[in-house]
Amino acid sequence: MLVFVSAALPTSTLSLDPAAPIRRAALTTMLLLSVLTAVLTLAFAVTASWSHQDTVGLALLGVWDLGLLLALRLWPGSLRTVGYLFFVVGAVVGVMKFAWSVLAPGQVPYFGPYAYWLPLSYLVAVVVLPPRAALLSSLAVYAAFLAVGGVFAFYSDLPVAVTKGAISGFLQFYLSHAVYLSVYAMLAYLCRQYLRAVIQAEQQAQTAFEDVLTGLPNRRQLNLWLEADLARAQVYGEPFSLVVFDLDHFKQINDSFGHETGDVVLRTTASTVKRALRDDSRFGRWGGEEFVLLLPKTDLEGARRVAQRLDQLLRSESHPRAGVVSASFGVAQATVDDTPSSLFARADAAMYSAKQAGRARVHV
Template sequence: MRVPDPPQVPDNSGPLSLLRRRTYLVILPITVVAALVIYLLSAGQPGLTFNTVALPALALGVLLLLLGLLSGRMPLRSVEHGFYVLVVATFLGKYVASVTHQDAPPDTALVEVFIWTPFVYVLAFLIDTPRRAMSRSAAVSALGILIGSYGVLSGTMPLVRLLEFHLAQGIILTMLYSLSSLKNQVLALQGQVGEMHRLAHLDPLTGISNRRQLELQLGHEVLRSQRYGTPWCVIMFDLDDFKGINDAHGHAVGDEVLREAARLMQREIRGTDLLGRWGGEEFLILAVQIDLPYALALTERLRAALAAHPMPGPGHVTASFGVAAYRDSESAESLISRADAALYLAKRAGKNRVEGALVRVDAPLQMPELHNPFPVAPPAEQTEVAQATSRWLSTFELGPQDDVSRTHLAGTFAQLAAALHPVATGRDLRLMADWYCVMFLHDDRCDASGIGKDPPRLHTLTTRLMWALQGHQPAADDEPLAWAMADLSRRLRDVGGDPWLQDVTEHVSAYFRSLSWEADNRARGVIPTTDDYVRMRPLTAGLAIDEAFLSLVDQLRLPGHVYAHPAVRALTQHANRAVCWSNDIISLEKELQGGDVHNLVLVLRQERGMGLQDALEAAAAMYHQELERLIDAPRHLPDLGPELNVHLARYVQLQQLRVGGILEWSWRSKRYQLGHGSGLPA
């Protein structure tokens, strides 16, 4: 079956035209140079020869074509045909000159013509379809036969040489036509195969990969991970309330929403990821070379982008996302099943959210024993403080809605305040419990709402809270946290005075800036380096704020130059790091399941290429190292005189009390623990 010639590609469109243009930008200058070189070599010959007349004309004509191509004023097709006309005219002129030149031997005349023959015919097949090129070449060959026949009749060319010459031309033309036709057949078959592949592997509605292609790629990724151990995740998402869109706006609008969602996600995902339509309004992303914390951060960015994107018909559309990371020796079916289960959890939790897939593991993490050289006896139940704080939270509609749960929350932080400040009065314990509740509720809301991964939203929130802490009245419609912070600001000023509140405000400002650093990392899915994390972690824990309360609640009086002494600063640093590393170890499972990347264990795992258990052990070693330094630090403290030495000794005791008290409280509160070994993300 004859395959028809492919249609001519429109001028200046597509990669083929770009390739042709680049080809002529090379061929045309070479032709100009070749013509001028041959002209110069022929310049010394006696008489007026063909080269001295035709070659300058050829060089000038080709140069004009080159300038027209470079300037864009001459279409590519015009350049091609103009070049072909110049070449054919020069070829035929050379043939005529060779035949009519009586002094040249016949063989020499034919050789001068024959060496240019392939170039003329190849050029014809380059610029046109095989049939048109064959017609043009046949016309040129016929003119050549007429010119040669004149030479035979005039006695300047033997008949045998003419027959040989044109027989060779016929063989060249036949081969060129066959090769060109074969090329077109191959291109046509490639187009058919490509179309069949597109129909088999692309979704006809959205133009992205269909389920068949996704299943094939899933198999490839499973094999690659099993061979090389590379991490990867699947992200399954489903447009929320899509049936309602079809019912309210029609299926045509629903189809356009699917297409627009696919286009948006295709722009937002990384170049290495594969997006496909799994079925209906459900999509799947294969995210390669990525761990679960990174994948959750990426997915949160996709969720926010989709929610903010205007859609035809409904205006805005949201989606629920389920993320699962590949486990060793897991099948693709199991991986998809876990992502689907996480997606179901996101739907049940209220939609427009991201959930990570959790699984039980055969070899759960073995939590290392954290030695505590500064044990703190559990403080007595702070019932009155807890009830007062619970009522205060209820005033601002903060915390759990029911009284029992809210009082339990308040009691948890009242006990923390009592553990860290054993000599504090009821008023001070109440103030500390209120402060801790506000800070932790702020932290919880950032995690639950996605604000902790959205730097602009976080900046807006912390700006309002800082405004309230500085004593400004919140707006009437401002959020409850801002009103609670304004109330705390007034009470803190009454107890500690303006200078002390200013000191607290500066520490809170630094704390909020460190949270912005965390949010930026989370938004980009970046695990910080160990050095950056060690430097920033005490700030993100708000430990400088806690230290400010030592002078208020524990009535510790130390001059500023004492706090600035290198030995005192080192002691504080060791205490802060011990608190942070113990907290990171205890909260690891919760942060893994939540997809957080800010944990010492994950930082060590990323930077040192460790397994999770080895990184956990390394973090425990760093914690114990800070303990040893904290124990040794008092030996290097300065001698400040009897009165200041008493206060300095009290400061050392409070720092040690804080390390031991927070560790004991963390173990007892279960705030960060989800049950060791109960479940880890895949």
């Protein structure tokens, strides 16, 4: 299943491929197993009556696969190149071995253990190529196998009885490969649909917790954080503070300059504040022109200083059309008896107190 999921999405660039880690894992696994198979088979060949040609060929193939494995390990960005090389060399060697085994002069067609590995080319194509390219490449390999059978049928120098007797082997070979191709194609299609649904669900989930305009966490996400952070602070006896601020005269900005200008002010405010905060702070848009800041391990005085710094920062920035847009800040520190609602209510009340006192200030 891992292999088929890896081919779920077409990729124009590797860096944009969400399935790249799965592709890499699948390709690494196949290369590793190919190397191990070559080693074990060569160890067996010592006591078997293998031809010198087969032994050397398998050894070279094992070394080649080992080189590809090391390249993939040392250069993560080589996934596409390594995959192409693994596919092309494997397919060419497979077709050549098949042709040699069934077209050797005076020799009865031989469908030996090597034939078990020939469908691996289709699997590699599914892993390293986009869906359409994988299908076309696999069909090209299959067509090459068919061509070998056609050459045998029309140009074999074997007795007619022997040639007819080989038909069963060819038939089983081609039918089994047709089944492999069909199953790979169907599974790849199903997994593309599955991965597309997963990605769509993840995008919808992200949208559910993200403010579309500013890219900040939205009210739903802030509520979850507030509940979790407050509970953690109360359990461990740590300070926890909440800052609520609202942009001043924002309705006038929308009325005077239009909602597009208002949207620019909101986005600029979001990015300005976000850049000024420490990593463990949680910042999001509550709704409208109101924003919320969660400050773990911060007492009331520390939260006040943060709010004052943000107040000065916002008043120092002039927007292209709206000019300077200040904000009114409300700050509250959690108590052991607070609930998310009660803590937010106190911070919100402090913010409205700042509004009533003339705006552009911080109240606790």
